[in-house]
Amino acid sequence: MSVAAHAGRPTAPRRAITRDALAIGVAVGAYGVSFGVLAIAAGLTPAQACAMSILVFTGASQFAVVGVIAGGGGAVAALAPALLLATRNAVYGLSLVPILRGRRASRALQAQLVIDESTAMARAQDDPEDAHHAFLATGVSVWIFWSLGTLAGALAGEGLGDPRDLGLDAMFPAAFLALLAPQLRRPGAPTAAVVGGALAVALVPLVPAGLPILAAIVAVVPAALAARRAVAA
Amino acid sequence: MSWAALLALAAASYALKALGPVFARRQAPRPAVTRVLDLVAIPLLAGLILVQTLDGGERLTVDARVPALGVAALLVWRRAPFLVVVLAAAATAALLRAI
Numbered sequence: 657m658s659v660a661a662h663a664g665r666p667t668a669p670r671r672a673i674t675r676d677a678l679a680i681g682v683a684v685g686a687y688g689v690s691f692g693v694l695a696i697a698a699g700l701t702p703a704q705a706c707a708m709s710i711l712v713f714t715g716a717s718q719f720a721v722v723g724v725i726a727g728g729g730g731a732v733a734a735l736a737p738a739l740l741l742a743t744r745n746a747v748y749g750l751s752l753v754p755i756l757r758g759r760r761a762s763r764a765l766q767a768q769l770v771i772d773e774s775t776a777m778a779r780a781q782d783d784p785e786d787a788h789h790a791f792l793a794t795g796v797s798v799w800i801f802w803s804l805g806t807l808a809g810a811l812a813g814e815g816l817g818d819p820r821d822l823g824l825d826a827m828f829p830a831a832f833l834a835l836l837a838p839q840l841r842r843p844g845a846p847t848a849a850v851v852g853g854a855l856a857v858a859l860v861p862l863v864p865a866g867l868p869i870l871a872a873i874v875a876v877v878p879a880a881l882a883a884r885r886a887v888a889a
Numbered sequence: 890m891s892w893a894a895l896l897a898l899a900a901a902s903y904a905l906k907a908l909g910p911v912f913a914r915r916q917a918p919r920p921a922v923t924r925v926l927d928l929v930a931i932p933l934l935a936g937l938i939l940v941q942t943l944d945g946g947e948r949l950t951v952d953a954r955v956p957a958l959g960v961a962a963l964l965v966w967r968r969a970p971f972l973v974v975v976l977a978a979a980a981t982a983a984l985l986r987a988i
Contacts, residue, residue, distance in 0.1 A: 683971070686971070686972040687972065687975075704892070707892075707895060708899070711899035717898075717902060720933070721890070727941065731891065734894075735897070735898055735901075737937070740929055740930075740933055741934075742906075743905060743926060745902065746905040746906070746908045746926070747926045749905070749908050749910050749913075750909035752910065753910065753913050756910050764910065766910055767903065767906045767907035767910040768903060770909075770910065771906075821987075823957060823980060823984075824979055825941070825954060826953065826954045826961075826981065826982035827978055828941045829937070829941045829942045829958050830958065830974050830975050830977075831974075833938050834965050835934055837966075842927060842928070843924070848928050848931035848935070849934075852933065853932070853935035853936055853938065855932075856939055856940050857939045860940055860943065860948070861947060861948050865947075868940050869937055871936075872936030873932055875931075875935075876925065876928050876931075879928045880925045880928060883924055
């Protein structure tokens, strides 16, 4: 660690990390605005939309919940896919164990910041101290801007008319596509996407709303086999 | 949505996040485990995309959401920012419904 860091003044790389963390937060804030609008369109109150962003704080799961509810699904049908989407946060949390600092109580608070962006920023650093700084700065920045964006979107959403006239229902699949695309390069990912998507669509006329999406999880089995073959090859 | 369901979701999401930071010993999980868990989100996202594009309430329908998804796919492929992708999809569907 450098002298400047000991003196409490951030070193140049730390400042660059903080700047990046702020930029990521602002970008996610814009994404939070669309979540706020869609949550209101699905029938949530502005207080519920904001509470979800502050307390649940994991984007894809939140979009899944309001998407299923907007499509007529019940609470169980909405929560199950949301929780399955959130399981990747458990993977992130486990992968961050070597860089997290502080006592168990402090780590329990830091755990709320475990999301896609903070994990990606932490993994991009070589030095463990920098990684911890990147995790905290990105997590706090995204948490604040995501919540503020949700509030702005929820308040704006209350003044809008029929969500279908504005094409808001078309925002859901577009948002999920933007989330899915960067993950398709992983081994087994194309199999997972094609099998899961086909299964869900085939089940729409047959089972209650929300369940087709949950059933798509079965596709991890052929996908994991395909991934193992790809790794072994 | 009820507050009880919302708080249950918050508690369960936090428990997943806290598993590593609060309870794990100081080592990362095995690569094979990570690889499978990394795949969990993908079929769910693919299912969400297609069902929310084609769902017509217990049957499949093709409407303005299909070309909207096409526009979104083109923009994702061109690496457009998230907000641009989402707004362009909404604008496409809104325009097609207005004419």
